[in-house]
Amino acid sequence: MDIAAYMEQLGRNAREASAKVAASSTATRNAALLAARDALDGARAALAEANARDMARGRENNLDAPLLDRLELTPARIDTMLEGLGQVAALPDPVGSITDLNTRPSGIQVGKMRVPLGVIGIIYESRPNVTVEAASLCLKSGNATILRGGSEALASNTAIAACLAEGLASAGLPTTAVQVLETPDRAAVGHLIGMPDYVDVIVPRGGKGLIERISRDARVPVIKHLDGICHVYIDEGADLDMAFNIAVNAKTHRYGTCNTMETLLVADAEAAAILPRLALAYADKGVELRGCERTRGVLTDIRAAAESDWSEEYLAPVLAIKVVDGLDEAIVHINRYSSQHTDSIVTRDHGRAMRFLREVDSSSVMINASTRFADGFEYGLGAEIGISTDKLHARGPVGLEGLTSQKYVVFGEGQIRS
């Protein structure tokens, strides 16, 4: 197989299909999503069989247990995929809205129309349900997609792709609007991220290593986050019950998510009152604490935090704690060490709350709420394709709108420039 020629053909197909998807009606795209749902529902046996082959090969290749778990397509997971397709079909269509229409002194009316980006490349690992999630969000927002899943999920993804194609065809859309790479060749990724003529944006989903490699080598814009090093700052005079609840929830609700708190900052004035109480709760949950010198003045038996702790995403029951003089030091610490994902202040002081909101340079900044809320569903986007810590285009949880762009539209009656 000539991988370069194969990828070029996929790119051409996608670009051609993208014009047709962009010009299609909301009803047509919804019909394709619902037909794909029905096709998947009718193909449960084929999906199970394909997935069993992936699982068997995975076991042969000694994939570790968490990877095998993510790879498995249980009946319940298939149900969730079907529900997801119905939910995406029910979301409002962002495409086509014209906003900010103003009449200019020349007489022309100028506005902005929301339009699809074109072709979106998705690169992800193991979980085959991402194939359905990502394809459905891209299709709903009027885009064509090229999906590259993990090679360990190839049979499952190919079976899913056949159902998506059935849905597209039954709605009269080109089946090339959603293309799943049918090769395990790793060189395919290099081609996918290096075809700016055919691909408008890449959304990588997976481990930090994958995303770093893609960001470094891509010649196409990438929507991504690398790390979730999130902070909670407990301000002087904060409601300590509220601070306790938020600090416990932000750390212990789930350990492996990118919006989990990894460093807790505490104003010096509150350290003696709140830290021992928190330490008990964390001990109860088995969370290991690593503290700065002042923290260890209060919690004498915890391990000293190293400089590297302030920039580590543990994704585990470990928490770094630093006592700071107050808001200024907290903001400086966050803007230096945060991954610009999500940071929260617990405070009663309006002025300091608003300064934190303005001055912390992260994709989500919160007052008196758990960082765990940074999520497309919790924010009301309906669904999310990922979270972006980039500053340009889409920042924070990325829903359908992040998969679109706005172009200027001008309505004239024959105006010429004088």
Next chain:
Amino acid sequence: MDIAAYMEQLGRNAREASAKVAASSTATRNAALLAARDALDGARAALAEANARDMARGRENNLDAPLLDRLELTPARIDTMLEGLGQVAALPDPVGSITDLNTRPSGIQVGKMRVPLGVIGIIYESRPNVTVEAASLCLKSGNATILRGGSEALASNTAIAACLAEGLASAGLPTTAVQVLETPDRAAVGHLIGMPDYVDVIVPRGGKGLIERISRDARVPVIKHLDGICHVYIDEGADLDMAFNIAVNAKTHRYGTCNTMETLLVADAEAAAILPRLALAYADKGVELRGCERTRGVLTDIRAAAESDWSEEYLAPVLAIKVVDGLDEAIVHINRYSSQHTDSIVTRDHGRAMRFLREVDSSSVMINASTRFADGFEYGLGAEIGISTDKLHARGPVGLEGLTSQKYVVFGEGQIRS
């Protein structure tokens, strides 16, 4: 001079200054702009002297006449710079607005706050007035700037930079919020576009060669357009007087601008009626015509267009003309050859007008108006830092808003995730 160390220091300065500028009030930033205006006004003699040195060196180096013209800082051009500073100070401040605030089922309120991007690198050629324009737009939108002008304008730019620094200092802002590179070393550009830790976005302004090089090599996002290959399509049944006026204006109002029409598309049904009349007008203005076969069936004495004519930005009194069957062929031609800058339809048909609007994938799409309107001032942005044909982030004329981003803000009252 160790250029890598110099650029690293500039980057650090800019990042540090950007936090202070972002946290400053609108009034402070406006005061800095007005103080810079006064400083420039008071430094007219020094500016003239520095510019005379650049001009003398330019003549010694045999710079061509248009370049020398762009380099010259006449008193009238200085007046225009001063007016520009006043206008930018008077524009509304985009920073800090919170929009789309919604209460979610969890009780948190989620919205978006408009914030500066951080540090903006501007790379441009010859014209020293760009230094003031670009720096003022970036400062107004709360960003720090690093400016790299043409080496031929080094003395002028350095003199202007001193005035900008005076303005910043008098308003209590760090003078490092606007830094002009004081080295002609070309290696500086390579460093500037390769420091993602210190620079958030690059805006190149200049010839296509410069912009292509920068886009290819940059490790920082670039806001740019390469070409302006703009189309006017005269639809079947169009008001032919309107079509005539728009086609003449779009081509002949100015030849060297990126929103000038380079290819005229005419529906077959109107070709015989409109082309001879247009040909006379173009001949009158000295515009050379190059036509497809069908065009030459009507205008028998014009040169045949080669395939390469459809993708050429002439920036000169030359026009390519193609007769098409109708709207479908026009859209296919535009989406294939247009540089996605600005394309316009002249039509009386509502359905075809709206199809053109939706299906032409360009940064500005117009109905019954001259492509020459694609411009920040004409669109009401107040000013523009450039025009973007990229799809992500800013598309079309880029004003203050394109120099900002939106982050999510969450207002809670102690909510935790359950």
